[in-house]
Each structure stands twice: as C-alpha cells, then as structure tokens.
Amino acid sequence: MTTTSTNLKAVIAQPKSDKERLNAAFKQLRAHKFVAKQNFLCCQTCGWAEIGAEPKDALFYHRQDTEHALKDGKLVSKLYIAHRISSEGRGLLVRAIFADNGFYAIWDGSDSSRIALVNMTPELKAISMLRTADRVCSKDGHEWGWQLQARELIKNAEKSIGVRS
Numbered sequence: 057m058t059t060t061s062t063n064l065k066a067v068i069a070q071p072k073s074d075k076e077r078l079n080a081a082f083k084q085l086r087a088h089k090f091v092a093k094q095n096f097l098c099c100q101t102c103g104w105a106e107i108g109a110e111p112k113d114a115l116f117y118h119r120q121d122t123e124h125a126l127k128d129g130k131l132v133s134k135l136y137i138a139h140r141i142s143s144e145g146r147g148l149l150v151r152a153i154f155a156d157n158g159f160y161a162i163w164d165g166s167d168s169s170r171i172a173l174v175n176m177t178p179e180l181k182a183i184s185m186l187r188t189a190d191r192v193c194s195k196d197g198h199e200w201g202w203q204l205q206a207r208e209l210i211k212n213a214e215k216s217i218g219v220r221s
Contacts, residue, residue: 078159084153090111094117096116096119113140115138116138140167147165154173159175160184189206
C-alpha cells in the first residue's frame with residue numbers, strides 16, 4: 057500500500073461529527089488509564105459519588121452538560137468536563153488529546169475549575185501552540201519577556217473570540 061492511500065484511508069476513517077470526535081478523545085483518555093465517562097449520571101455530585109475517591113485521574117461530563125452542549129451530535133456550546141487530574145503532565149496530556157481530536161480545552165489548570173471544551177478553530181490552534189511553548193520554556197525556572205507577552209496575547213485572543221471562561 058502506498059503512503060498516499062494510507063493517508064487517504066486515515067482521512068476517510070477519521071471521525072466526522074463532534075460526538076464521534078468526543079468519543080475518540082474519551083477512548084484515548086481511557087487508553088492512558090484515565091477514568092473517562094461520557095453522559096455520566098445526572099450531575100457532578102452523583103458522578104463523583106459513583107466514581108469515588110480512589111482513581112487519581114478521572115474526567116466526566118454528565119447528562120445536564122450533554123443536554124446543554126450537544127444537539128444531534130453537534131457541539132453547540134461549551135461542554136464542561138469535571139475532572140480530577142494527578143499532575144501537570146497528565147493535565148497537558150488531557151489538553152493534547154482533546155486538541156488532537158479537534159477540541160480546545162479552556163482551563164486554567166486548577167482543580168477548582170472544570171474544563172470547558174469548544175471546537176478547535178485556526179485561532180485557537182495558534183493559542184494552543186503558544187500555551188505549549190510557554191509551558192515548555194517555563195520548565196527552566198526563568199520568565200522570558202516573550203512569555204509575558206504571549207500570556208497577554210492568549211488572554212486577549214481568548215476573550216476576543218468568546219472562549220475566555
């Protein structure tokens with residue numbers, strides 16, 4: 057099989073609807089040992105009660121979120137994801153999995169805020185790349201001038217296109 061036909065098969069096999077892409081993302085999360093549930097129970101309280109305190113890495117959205125954000129398999133507003141994530145590295149993995157499946161994760165990285173998913177746009181892809189560069193460069197403990205500018209750019213860009221939570 058040629059590379060062209062392999063690439064064509066990958067494009068053809070790629071999930072098309074928002075719901076299919078969401079299913080693929082959650083399947084990938086489970087493959088990375090996350091407890092990852094979709095349309096799970098009625099609310100956060102019941103969801104967390106069912107999941108319990110044991111798993112370190114867990115994500116889910118519940119029926120109320122589904123009813124609000126998904127219509128006929130299409131993401132029509134922010135889909136909020138409840139989570140418990142054990143480390144910054146695991147959080148970056150979550151962001152990457154959602155991005156690979158065409159979603160932008162609006163999230164400050166804290167345990168106290170839910171992740172809000174929206175469909176990826178070219179503008180959000182650029183923001184995502186800036187965020188990644190900022191995090192990678194921050195690992196050495198220095199704050200570079202461009203990083204402060206990038207953070208301000210990210211904040212303003214998210215606000216201007218209506219994805220700032």
